[in-house]
Amino acid sequence: MLRIYYVWEWPVRICHWINVISMIMLSVTGFYIGSPFMTAPDTSMYIMGWMRMLHFSFAYLFAVSVAARIVWMFIGNQHASWRAFFPWLTKEGRTAFIKMFRYYTFTGKQISYETGHNPVAATAYLGIFALFIFQIVSGFAMYGQFAPGGFWEGILGGLNVLVGNQWLRLLHHGVMWLLAGFIINHVYSGWLMDVKERNGTMSGIFSGYRFIEPEDL
Amino acid sequence: MKTDLDAVSPPIPEEILQRVEARGINRRDFIKFCTVTTAALALPVSFIPTVAQAIEDKRLPVIWVEYQSCSGDSEAFLRANQPTAGEIILDLLSIEYAEVIMAAAGHQAEEAKRQAMEKYKGQYILIVEGSIPTGAGGGYCTIGGQSAVDDCKMLVQNAAATIAVGSCATFGGLPAAAPNPTSAVSVSSLVPGATIINLPGCPVNATNLTATIVHFMTFGRLPAVDRLGRPKFAYGKRIHDNCERRSHFDAGQYAEAFGDEAQRQGHCLYKLGCKGPETFHNCPTVRYNEGTSWPVMAGHGCIGCSEPGFWDTMSPFYRRLPKVPGFGIEDTADKIGIGLAAATAVAFGVHGVASCFRKGDAMEEDKVVKED
Numbered sequence: 001m002l003r004i005y006y007v008w009e010w011p012v013r014i015c016h017w018i019n020v021i022s023m024i025m026l027s028v029t030g031f032y033i034g035s036p037f038m039t040a041p042d043t044s045m046y047i048m049g050w051m052r053m054l055h056f057s058f059a060y061l062f063a064v065s066v067a068a069r070i071v072w073m074f075i076g077n078q079h080a081s082w083r084a085f086f087p088w089l090t091k092e093g094r095t096a097f098i099k100m101f102r103y104y105t106f107t108g109k110q111i112s113y114e115t116g117h118n119p120v121a122a123t124a125y126l127g128i129f130a131l132f133i134f135q136i137v138s139g140f141a142m143y144g145q146f147a148p149g150g151f152w153e154g155i156l157g158g159l160n161v162l163v164g165n166q167w168l169r170l171l172h173h174g175v176m177w178l179l180a181g182f183i184i185n186h187v188y189s190g191w192l193m194d195v196k197e198r199n200g201t202m203s204g205i206f207s208g209y210r211f212i213e214p215e216d217l
Numbered sequence: 218m219k220t221d222l223d224a225v226s227p228p229i230p231e232e233i234l235q236r237v238e239a240r241g242i243n244r245r246d247f248i249k250f251c252t253v254t255t256a257a258l259a260l261p262v263s264f265i266p267t268v269a270q271a272i273e274d275k276r277l278p279v280i281w282v283e284y285q286s287c288s289g290d291s292e293a294f295l296r297a298n299q300p301t302a303g304e305i306i307l308d309l310l311s312i313e314y315a316e317v318i319m320a321a322a323g324h325q326a327e328e329a330k331r332q333a334m335e336k337y338k339g340q341y342i343l344i345v346e347g348s349i350p351t352g353a354g355g356g357y358c359t360i361g362g363q364s365a366v367d368d369c370k371m372l373v374q375n376a377a378a379t380i381a382v383g384s385c386a387t388f389g390g391l392p393a394a395a396p397n398p399t400s401a402v403s404v405s406s407l408v409p410g411a412t413i414i415n416l417p418g419c420p421v422n423a424t425n426l427t428a429t430i431v432h433f434m435t436f437g438r439l440p441a442v443d444r445l446g447r448p449k450f451a452y453g454k455r456i457h458d459n460c461e462r463r464s465h466f467d468a469g470q471y472a473e474a475f476g477d478e479a480q481r482q483g484h485c486l487y488k489l490g491c492k493g494p495e496t497f498h499n500c501p502t503v504r505y506n507e508g509t510s511w512p513v514m515a516g517h518g519c520i521g522c523s524e525p526g527f528w529d530t531m532s533p534f535y536r537r538l539p540k541v542p543g544f545g546i547e548d549t550a551d552k553i554g555i556g557l558a559a560a561t562a563v564a565f566g567v568h569g570v571a572s573c574f575r576k577g578d579a580m581e582e583d584k585v586v587k588e589d
């Protein structure tokens with residue numbers, strides 16, 4: 001019999017949506033910073049100024065949200081746990097991963113049915129978390145440059161020396177596109193699983209609940 | 218009438234000025250020089266007499282050597298005109314060896330250098346211009362039969378302090394640009410751990426060099442440096458944060474092409490590839506050639522010459538970001554990114570259509586209630 005499971009606790013959902021909003025805002029403003037597509041007709045305007053202001057404000061929001069989510073990996077339920085992002089560390093996880101991978105590549109018919117993340121998705125999220133951290137670290141390293149000797153330059157300034165200012169910028173810029181690619185993939189997979197699993201994949205990230213047939217697990 | 222300035226700026230003692238004059242230096246020029254140098258070092262005006270005293274009563278021995286260089290730094294220094302800084306400093310220093318200005322040549326000159334090194338062991342300031350080629354056993358650059366590698370090591374080890382001037386001596390510069398055929402290195406990579414200060418720039422700004430020397434003469438040590446060994450007084454702020462075009466950057470007014478109306482109006486050169494946001498240097502405040510101008514003021518974006526590896530990382534000079542390795546020169550990060558995003562969208566679109574036609578893979582088929 002179908003049961004209703006509380007899978008995504010409220011901190012997970014809040015962080016998820018803050019991340020969505022910040023990523024959109026950071027990409028739009030970041031894209032403008034990279035290639036200012038609007039030119040101000042007169043000097044009294046402050047277009048780039050506002051774009052940067054928004055970029056840095058959402059940067060702080062995003063950083064806090066990612067940090068909070070990482071903390072929750074150690075507090076929250078099994079689906080929020082850091083272990084969920086390393087599915088292939090266990091034997092069952094590896095089997096499930098292959099099953100799911102074969103489903104996605106049309107070489108297998110069976111979906112690996114899970115209460116939380118499916119193992120392929122979880123692996124992608126591991127990569128996404130790495131990209132998030134990279135964006136935050138590289139972003140704050142660049143941000144710190146306006147104030148040498150200040151807090152951010154103090155802790156991350158070494159990165160500018162190690163990687164070089166320009167490469168850091170190029171990577172920060174490039175990762176935006178990787179994240180855009182991820183979002184396309186993520187929304188698509190969410191839709192696909194919503195259609196095929198019929199267990200409320202999409203609504204789960206709004207309400208926290210999923211409809212699970214325990215026998216299928 | 219007493220002004221506020223008198224209160225904070227004690228006068229330079231008369232005896233010092235007289236001694237300076239006796240040496241044929243104009244006292245006005247000397248006062249100006251001390252004032253400008255104190256300001257460049259970001260010291261309070263109350264330090265002007267200290268600086269005057271320090272530079273007047275010492276004659277600091279200096280050895281200036283060049284390896285893989287274009288002599289641009291020597292030129293910049295000799296043309297330094299901040300009240301004839303070149304002349305003043307040349308009068309106050311004891312330049313023992315400097316290829317561009319010395320009369321001696323050949324073995325005679327090399328002998329003079331060796332003697333100066335012995336005589337002032339541990340006391341002289343070494344100024345190095347140009348990178349040092351380590352390839353071919355040091356054979357790419359030899360002076361009087363000695364390789365630049367050996368020459369530089371010897372001079373650095375016997376100096377009180379070494380000042381690497383220009384981007385080649387500090388970070389390898391042009392000779393070290395990919396593929397670096399001569400395996401050129403900077404002074405600090407050749408002699409790690411030695412007392413070396415880096416004054417990058419192409420060329421070095423003479424005011425900063427003079428100020429560094431004066432700091433050494435005044436306090437007996439080199440000024441405080443940043444992570445790259447550059448003095449903070451000169452490299453402590455980003456060009457972009459002191460730039461006179463910055464208000465146009467913030468407003469969103471950019472020159473789109475050289476010679477367009479916006480460029481002539483003084484708008485920001487960001488879209489023409491200005492590297493001011495990535496470069497630390499005091500060009501906007503100190504400027505070049507008697508404070509006349511500097512690149513961005515003259516209408517050309519900064520090319521980031523005082524950052525490590527600038528030749529490789531700051532190019533293309535007229536693009537903001539470096540070329541993406543492995544892609545063509547016309548492929549910007551955005552073109553590649555849009556391509557990537559589009560390819561992802563197409564791939565998943567196709568996957569989606571295929572998945573729609575897939576039969577028998579949906580779950581819980583038995584629980585679906587068909588309504589009529």
Ligand code: HEM
Nearest residue numbers: 023026027030031033034059135136139140142143173176
């Ligand atoms: C999803 C996350 C993010 C995305 C997609 C993003 C995107 C971008 C892009 C595309 C640029 C333009 C780079 C260029 O072409 O030069 C940029 C610049 C920048 N970003 Fe981000 N960013 C993100 C997060 C952050 C964070 C967390 C910070 C932290 C403070 C940050 C700080 C900066 C800074 C300082 C710049 C340079 C701004 C300037 O030159 O004035 N970014 N960002």
Ligand code: SF4
Nearest residue numbers: 460463485486491493
């Ligand atoms: S011209 Fe260059 S340094 Fe000046 S504000 Fe524009 S980008 Fe910054």
